[in-house]
Amino acid sequence: MGTFSIWHWLIVLVVVLLLFGRGKIPELMGDMAKGIKSFKKGMSDDDEADSAKTVEHRSDETVASAKEKAGKTS
Template structure:
């Protein structure tokens, strides 16, 4: 029980009537821009994470050095 050619043509015709010929390329362009923006955001986030981890490590190392320097020598 698949789609017949007439059903597919009817769906395409309704789609064209709703969105028009001019709006479809604009819609696809907006979709492409959204995907590019999403990919850029993901790559920016991945680049920011190693820097944040390095910062946490340096803060942890400084705190450890401070604790060690405050302990009296035996």
């Protein structure tokens, strides 16, 4: 009673084919594969961008001016 017979699966297959058509299912799978590939590429691009970040140093800021700024905010 809890398992599906071959007839159940054939009926489900026929309904799916009627809803989506024969050519639509491979097209959907291809779109899904393209989405996964672009997601992986985006994740690898983010990793490369994160590793390329550097700390910027300002030559015009000195220790004394940093202390002044700290004193004004406290």
